[in-house]
Amino acid sequence: MKEKIITAEELAKDMREISVAEFFERNKHFLGYENPTKGLLTVVKEAVDNSLEFSTEAGILPEVKIKVKQITEDRFKVLVEDNGPGIVKEQLPRAFAKVLYGSRFHTLKQSRSLFGIGIKGACLYSQLTTGKPIKVESSSGKGPTHIFELMIDVAKNEPKIISHATKENPSGWRGIKIEMEVEGRYISGGHSISNYLKQTAMANPFAKISFDGPDGKIVFKRVTRKLPPRPKEIKPHPYGVEIGILRRMLAATKAKNIVAFLNTEFSRVGKRSAQQMCKKARIEFDRKPQSLTMEESEKLYKAVKATKLMAPPTNCLSPLGEELLIEGLKKETGAEHVVAVTRTPTVYKGHPFEVEVALGYGGSLPEESALLFRFANKVPLFYHQGDCVITEAVKEVDWHRYGISQSKGQLPGGPLAILVHFASVWVPFTSEGKQAIACYPEILKEIKLALQDAGRELARYIRKKAKLRESMLRREIFERYSIVVAESLAELTEKDREDILKKLLAYSKSNLQREDRKSD
C-alpha cells in the first residue's frame, strides 16, 4: 500500500507561532527545573538574585528574608522578602509574568540578571506544578502597598492579573515580597538552599540574608556595610560588534554623518579614530550613515577592526576585591591561609570582564580533592561544574608547580579551596539556567592567569610551611642525638652532663632559627 504524498498546502495548515512562555514551559529544564530538588532551589535563587540586584542598584544595603515551608510531601511554599526599591505597579505584572521582559538585556554593565527570564521562569514553574498564581507585594516606602496575584497566559506570553489590591502602608515598609507555591524536594548539604545562600553571602558580603527552612533558621550576617560602587553603563566597543549589528546601528542612528555615528555610538572611538576608519574604508566623513551600501559597510567594518583603540572602560564592572575574597573564603571553609588575586579587567569580543581568584589552604579543608566555588557576577554557579570554563581552567593549570598534588587532567588535590569570580557585562552562560560559563579561549586564558598568579603566592606559603616542618624535624633529630653526645662528652671531659646538654640545645636552637630566617 503506497502512502499518499502530502502537499505543501496540507503541511502549511499546522504552522503556528510558538510563544516563548510555551517554549520554556515545555523546556523547563533549560531554566533549571529538571527535577523537584533543583526546581525548588532555582525558585529561591531567582528571587534572591533579583532582590540583591535591584537593592544594590538602588543604593540600598540589602536585607533578604527567605522562608521555605513544606506543605505536602512534594509541595512547598516559598516566601522571599527584600528591602529594595520596590517596583512601580504599572511594570509589576510584566516584570514577574512575561518571559523576556526586563531592564538589563539592552544595557551593557555587570548585572546578575541578564536575560529577563529568571523570576518569570519561577512563575511558570509554580503555575505548571501547582496550577496556582504567584503573589507579589510591593511598595516604594511612600504610598500604599500593591498586592498582585499573577499568572502567565502561556499561549500569549502576557501577564494575567488574577487580583490586584492596595493596602495602607503606615509603617513605610519598602521592598518586594513574593509568595509562590511549587513542587519541590528539600535536601540538606550538597546542592541545598542553605549552601546556596552561604555562597551567595560570600559573594555579597554587604547583604544580610536570613533563611527559615525545614531544618531551622540561619542568618548570614553582613561582613561590611560598604556597598560596592555602582557599575556604570557603557556603549558597545567596536571590537565586539558584528557586521549585522553594525548595519542595524547604521540604519537606526540619529547621527547626521558617519564620523559622528562612530564617535557617539561606540565607546573609545574618538573623532580622530572615526576619521581614520572612514579614510581606511574610503568613505567621506559627511556621508549619511543610512546611505552606506552593503559593500561600504563591509569596508567600514573591516576598517573598524583594523584601527587600534583603547580597551573599553571598566567602571561597568564591580569586582569583589581581594580583601572581601580572603575574608569570605576563610569564613566559608576554615582554611588556615588564604591568598587572593583580582586581575585588571580585560576584553573578549568587545566585552570587558575581570577575573578574581582566592585560594585557601590547610585548616579544616579535606585532603582528597580541592573544593571549587564558581561565581559569575556575584551569583554562585551550582550545577554543571563539568561543563564550565572555570573548571576547565582549574584542570589545565599545573598545580604541582605550587606544591599541590594533581592527577593529570583532574582537579587538584586538597587541602585546597579555589574560588573563582567572573565579572562581566556579558556572561556567556551555556544555557538559560545560568549554571556554567561557555569555554571562550580569551576567558579560559584569563582565568588560568589569575589561578597561576594566586598559585604562585600560595606556593610561597606552602614552601615556607614545608621548610618549617623540615627544620622542626632536623631540630628534633639534633636534640635526640644531643643526649648521647652530651653523655659521651661528659665522660671524656668529666664535666656535668646536664650542663653540656643545655649548651648543645641552646646552640642548636639559635643556629637553626638563623638558618630559617635566611631561607625566608
Add this chain to the structure above:
Amino acid sequence: MKEKIITAEELAKDMREISVAEFFERNKHFLGYENPTKGLLTVVKEAVDNSLEFSTEAGILPEVKIKVKQITEDRFKVLVEDNGPGIVKEQLPRAFAKVLYGSRFHTLKQSRSLFGIGIKGACLYSQLTTGKPIKVESSSGKGPTHIFELMIDVAKNEPKIISHATKENPSGWRGIKIEMEVEGRYISGGHSISNYLKQTAMANPFAKISFDGPDGKIVFKRVTRKLPPRPKEIKPHPYGVEIGILRRMLAATKAKNIVAFLNTEFSRVGKRSAQQMCKKARIEFDRKPQSLTMEESEKLYKAVKATKLMAPPTNCLSPLGEELLIEGLKKETGAEHVVAVTRTPTVYKGHPFEVEVALGYGGSLPEESALLFRFANKVPLFYHQGDCVITEAVKEVDWHRYGISQSKGQLPGGPLAILVHFASVWVPFTSEGKQAIACYPEILKEIKLALQDAGRELARYIRKKAKLRESMLRREIFERYSIVVAESLAELTEKDREDILKKLLAYSKSNLQREDRKSD
C-alpha cells in the same frame, strides 16, 4: 560621598520587552553558533534536517544536495536543495525568518524539528555575521517558483522581505533551495560536515545526500527505497500532564462534561476510566469542565495519576529497525560483526520513546577506545558528548561482563563501535542546540537495558571467537607434539612414522572439532 538612592520609578524607565530573536542573536551559542567551525556545520545541519523532515513527512524519497563554497578566508556560501514538498508562499517568510514559528511544537509525534528555531537560527547567524539576507526558492512542482530574499527584523522578531519574485517552472521542479552566506571555518575529519552527513545518511538510509565541498564531491547513496511509516500524531497521555496544563485544558476544552473531556482530549482514557477518575475525585460526571474549582481540579489530577491506564500508542514513533542499524554501522565503521537491538517503546512523563542500539566489533575499529554514535529522532548528535544521557548510560554499563575492557566510569575500550538511537515524541535536549539529551532516570535506565541486551548478544560472538582462538592454539600444540610422539611410537612398534603421524593428526582434528561443536 554617599551615592543617592535610586527609586522604583527611575528603575522602571529601563524596562522593556526583549524579542526572542534578539535573545538568540545575543546568545547564539545556545543554538550552536559559538565558533566559526561549529557555526558553519550548524547552518548545514539545520537546512538538511528540515529537508529530510518535510520530504519524509510528505511521503517523498528525499534527495538533498549540499554545496559549501569558500568565498574569503572566513566566509562561506552554503546551498542546500531538496526535492521535498516545498512551502506555500504565504508561510515561507515566517518559516525561515521568524524565531519560534513552526508546525511541530504543538503536535505529539516523532520529529526532527521540535522547536521552531533551527533554520531561523541559521538565518540569524547569517545576517549577523555577513549583514546579508538569505535566499529561498520554493515550488510545489505545479505552478511557478517563488524566490524570496529574507532577513529577520530582530527587534520585532518578524520576517523582513527584501525581495520577492516568481519564476516560470516549466520543468516542474519541486522542492526548496536555500542560499546563505555565513562566517565559518571549514575542517576535515572529526566534527566535519562530511562526517556529519555520513552519520545522517546512516540514520536516514532512504535518503540520497550529495555534498560538494572544499575537499571535493561525495555522494551518500540510498541503502533502501522504502520510507519508514509516517509517525502518527497522538493526544497527550494523562500521566505526562502537569496540574497547570490540566487546568488550562479544562478551561479551553469544547467538551460539554468532564467525562467527555477526559475521554476525548487524552490518549488511552476510555469512558469507563474517565468515570472511574471522576468517582475517585468525587466530581459528578456531567459537570462542565470550566466549572471545576482549584481544589476539585487538584483532586481530579490526583485521581488521574492513580488510575491504571494503558501506555500511550507508539505509532507516533518511527524507529530505524535492527536490519538498517546493522547495515548502517557495518558500512560506517568496517566492523567485522554487528548486533542490534530495538527495544519495545516505553514512556517517560507520558511521552512514548524507544531506544535502539547497535554494537560493532573487531575489523578495522580502533583498539584504544570505543567509538560512540549518538542519534535523536534520526539526527546525529555531534557535540556535548560528555553532557548526554547516552554517554552516561554507556559508562554505567559493566562492559567486562561482555568481554570488553573498561576503566571504571569511562567509555569501554575497543575494538568496539556503539550506536544509540533515541526516538521520541519529545526529546529533552539539554539546550536549543540539540546536541545532547538530558539525564532523565527513565531514559537512562532504558538505554542501559538496550545496551545490555545488545552486549549479551555481542558477548556470545566474542566468547565464540575467543574459544575458536583457544582451540586453534590447542590443536597447534597437539600437532607439534604429535611429531615427537609419532617418532617414539614408530621406534617402539617399528611401524611407519609418517603413517602414525597422519592418523594422530586426523584423530586430533575430528576430536577437537567435536569438542568445539559441543561447547557452542
